[in-house]
Amino acid sequence: MPDRLDAFLSHRGFGSRSQVRELVRSGKVTVGDAICRDQARHLRGEEVRVDGVLIETGLTAATLLVHKPLGLACSHDPGEAPLLEDIIPEDYAHLPMEPAGRLDRDTSGLLIVTSSGDLIHSLTNPRRHIAKRYRIAYSGRLSAHAAERCAKGMQLEDDPKPTLPARLILETPRLDGLSTATLILHEGRYHQVRRMIAALGGEVTALHRDRIGGLDLPRDLPPGQVRELSEVEQASLFVEQGA
Template sequence: MRLNRYLALCGVASRRRSEDIIRSGRVKVGNVTVTDPARDVSEEDQVSVDGNLVCFQKSVYLVMNKPKGYVCAVEDRFYPTVIGLVPPDLRAKRIYPVGRLDRQSEGLLVLTNDGDFCNSLIHPSAGYQKTYEVLLDRPLTEEELSYWRKGVPIDGRVVSPVSLRVMDKKPAGRWVSIVLQEGLKREIRLMASYFSLSVNVLFRRKVGRMELRKLKSGEYCVVELQRLWRLIRQGGSV
C-alpha cells in the first residue's frame, strides 16, 4: 500500500497529514529516508517516524463522556489526560481524541487511532455540527440573545452559532443550547465573554446527530466504525 496510507493505518496521522510528514524527510523505510508518499510498502517493512518504529494497528473507535478536569491530549505535564481514562491495552493502540474539549468542559468525545476517520469528522467541509449545553453565570437578556445569534467578533472576524436558544431548565434563563459548525478554540467561552458572561458549565451533548445520554462521566464504550458513522449521520444515543 502507499506509504501515506500505511502511516494513517498505524495511527500516525491522517493520510493528508502523513504526506507532509513524509515530504519533510521524517520517515524511513528500513534505513532509507523516503520522501515520496506514493512509495509502496508492506506490513513486513520496517517503517519509522522520527526514529521511532511504527506498526500497523487495527483501527479502534471509542465514545467517551469526558469529565471536567481532564485535557484532550495523549500526554500532558500538568493535568490528567482523557487517554488515562482507558485501560493499557487500548492506550497501546495509540488512540487520541478527535477534536478538543478544553479542560473545564465535559461531554461527548470520540477517540480513535484512525487518522482518515479523524480528518473526515473534523474537517470543516464535512459539515458535522456539534451541540452544547451551557450554564451561564446570569440570565441572557433578549437583546444579548438577539445580538449573539447574529454573531460576535472573535480574532478579527464575526463568528455566529448555527443556533442559540434558552433551554427550559433551572436556573431559569441561564441554560442555553448552542449548535456550532466550525468549533474554534474556546469559541463558546469567548462569545460569552463578549457579553461579560462567564461559563459555569460547558457540556457537549451531540456530535452530528449522535447524542450522549447513557454514558456516565468518565465512562466510554468501544464502537464499530459502521455503527459510529450511523450514529453521527442518522442519530442515536450512547
C-alpha cells in the same frame, strides 16, 4: 474499520508514510501469500510480512466513544495531568489515538477519540458543518437579541473572522439564580462557547457537550467510561439533527 497498509506499517515503526510507500513499492511486503505493492490496500485480517518476517497484526485502528468527565485535559503533556489518555484502555496504547475536537478541563461530555486522521479532519473541518450541541449553565444576564446575534455570527475578540451562524436556545432561569441554555455550533474555536456567552454578557459556570452530528451521548455511558464506536454510530456523526 479496515486499516490501510501504509498506516499499519507506519504505526509499527517502519517509518513515515512516504518511507513506507517506498518500502511497499520495493516488493519487500507481502499481504497473505502475495507480494503487495499497493500502499493503499485495506487490510482485513491478512498476515503482513516484511522481508519474510511476520508483523503482529493486533488492533490496527480504532474509534472510541468517550464520556469525558470534568478535570481531565485533552493533552499529552504530563505537566497537565490528569489527562484524557489516562482513561483510554491499554489495548489502544499502540495506536495514535487523538480526540476529534477537544473539550477543556472544565467541560464534560461526548468526545470521539480515534486513530483515523481522516475522521478527525471530517469532524473538525468547519466546511463539513458538523453540529455540536452544548448544554450551558451561566450567571449574569445575556444581552437583548442574544439568539439573533448568535444566528448571524459574532465577532469575538482576537478572532479575524466572525463565528459561523449558531443556534442559541434560552431556557427558564433556575431557582439557584443561574440560567441555562443550549448552544449548537458548527465549528470549534478555542473556548468558543465560553467566549460567546461572555460576549453576550454572561459567564459560563458549567458546560457539557451531549451531541455531535446525529449522535447523542449514550445515557448508559457514565462519566469516565469508554467504548468502541459502532459503524452505525460513526455514520450518525454526519447526520444533521434538530435541537
